[in-house]
Amino acid sequence: MNRSRPGRPPYARRQEPPAQDGNKQFDELEASSLYCPKCKTAVPLRKRLLLVLPEGERYEYLCAHCSTSVGRKLKEATNKIQLIHTS
Numbered sequence: 001m002n003r004s005r006p007g008r009p010p011y012a013r014r015q016e017p018p019a020q021d022g023n024k025q026f027d028e029l030e031a032s033s034l035y036c037p038k039c040k041t042a043v044p045l046r047k048r049l050l051l052v053l054p055e056g057e058r059y060e061y062l063c064a065h066c067s068t069s070v071g072r073k074l075k076e077a078t079n080k081i082q083l084i085h086t087s
């Protein structure tokens, strides 16, 4: 069997270009479209940073067409210090 290597999605057959630091904007694709009550359809989103909190960053998702707020999300801080010394 010519299964692809573990850890690779099956559709990633083509040779990928060498990883570049400039390609990191794909980290945040979890919500690319949501239903907009004003446009009455699923719309592409704009993400806007609302607040930076100690526990993370609060984003608001806006309809790309009419700028109606269609959702919010708290992105937990990834650089939390998790070292706990209990000695």
Ligand SMILES: [Zn+2]
Residues within 6 Å of the ligand: 036, 037, 038, 039, 040, 043, 063, 064, 065, 066, 067, 068
């Ligand atoms: Zn809309």
